[in-house]
Amino acid sequence: MKQPAHGGNLAWAAALAGCPPSAILDFSASINPLGPPSSAISAIQTHISELRAYPDPDYQELRTALAQLHQLSPEWILPGNGSAELLTLAGRDFSQLAETYLLTPAFGDYRRALKAFDVNVFECPLSFVREQWSLVLSQSQGTQNKGLLLNNPHNPTGTLFQKETILPYLEQFALVVVDEAFMDFLPADRQQSLVPVVRDYPNLVILRSLTKFYSLPGLRLGYAIAHPEHLRKWQLWRDPWPVNVLAAAAGVAVVQDTEFQQKTWDWLPPARTQLFEGLAQIPGLQPHAGAANFLLVESDQPTSWLQQTLLKRKQILIRDCLSFPELGERYFRVAVRLESENQRLLEALAEILSGKDKPEK
Numbered sequence: 001m002k003q004p005a006h007g008g009n010l011a012w013a014a015a016l017a018g019c020p021p022s023a024i025l026d027f028s029a030s031i032n033p034l035g036p037p038s039s040a041i042s043a044i045q046t047h048i049s050e051l052r053a054y055p056d057p058d059y060q061e062l063r064t065a066l067a068q069l070h071q072l073s074p075e076w077i078l079p080g081n082g083s084a085e086l087l088t089l090a091g092r093d094f095s096q097l098a099e100t101y102l103l104t105p106a107f108g109d110y111r112r113a114l115k116a117f118d119v120n121v122f123e124c125p126l127s128f129v130r131e132q133w134s135l136v137l138s139q140s141q142g143t144q145n146k147g148l149l150l151n152n153p154h155n156p157t158g159t160l161f162q163k164e165t166i167l168p169y170l171e172q173f174a175l176v177v178v179d180e181a182f183m184d185f186l187p188a189d190r191q192q193s194l195v196p197v198v199r200d201y202p203n204l205v206i207l208r209s210l211t212k213f214y215s216l217p218g219l220r221l222g223y224a225i226a227h228p229e230h231l232r233k234w235q236l237w238r239d240p241w242p243v244n245v246l247a248a249a250a251g252v253a254v255v256q257d258t259e260f261q262q263k264t265w266d267w268l269p270p271a272r273t274q275l276f277e278g279l280a281q282i283p284g285l286q287p288h289a290g291a292a293n294f295l296l297v298e299s300d301q302p303t304s305w306l307q308q309t310l311l312k313r314k315q316i317l318i319r320d321c322l323s324f325p326e327l328g329e330r331y332f333r334v335a336v337r338l339e340s341e342n343q344r345l346l347e348a349l350a351e352i353l354s355g356k357d358k359p360e361k
Helices: 010-017 038-046 048-052 060-070 082-094 108-116 163-170 195-200 228-237 245-254 258-280 303-314 339-353
Strands: 077-080 099-104 121-125 127-129 132-134 146-151 175-179 204-209 222-226 285-288 294-299 319-321 328-335
Touching (some): 010 303, 038 048, 038 245, 060 077, 060 245, 077 082, 077 228, 082 108, 082 146, 082 175, 082 204, 082 222, 099 108, 163 175, 163 195, 195 204, 222 228, 258 339, 303 319, 303 328
Parallel strands (some): 099 121, 146 175, 175 204
Antiparallel strands (some): 077 222, 127 132, 319 328
């Protein structure tokens, strides 16, 4: 079975570990371990009977719920079959420009979407100075016939860029797409979202995901926030009914689930600190501080060896960074999970890395 390019491939992991997929403790996909929330399950059960009818092609109820969340009008919202579908539409947009700047290391699906439309890509590496990743683009690089694609918080480093860092680029580039898939993991008073300024910039598109925070990746649900004229163009480009009725119903329910949101914000900081400090105490590992629900870790040992050894011995799956060419074998990424699960990972890593069968450098 082919090595997966994304996290969360439990079929591949189970085949390698020689166990059923349900036995794998998955740190490779950055999904909230507290979910799915009961509000989502209840909404799905309530709307089962709607499977015999087509979804509302305008998704008015879902768009209204999302618009209320962001204090916008519904026409500024476009639901999608996960943010991946919307990213593909962004790729088509970028193909109409002379060049698109891609912040790297970059989530592999960005390159997939850009390559699908033969976009001319210029890679812009993050700088790493004094143990901090930072975004710095030369002012002369941006023109009104170029695009910019980035995410915030950044995947895979976990860096949270301040809104003021990104705002100048909205004046330079013809199109700026900001993927905020992990922004929900920060409480409202700590978020650096560009949603509050989207009305001021018709060249800005924000992508959001409902599957990571609410632990619903199997439903495939995301949405774009942009000027209504921009979203109407995207609507003409895509297939009808991209979001199924159960995903739409769950989406309406979860964005109103303030109890689950607060529970997540209470869980994440101490669990992330526990995992970060535990990793830092293991010789040969250097975790990078991050604002999201995952940590990037630098390793003295090849991470493909470490990944496969963890699977075969402990049925634990971590995310290698081979799909990030700038990182490769030197790094891996782990999701933050429940504290007992984090501890299981830490003990497994410490045991394996202290062993005598480590590969030679």
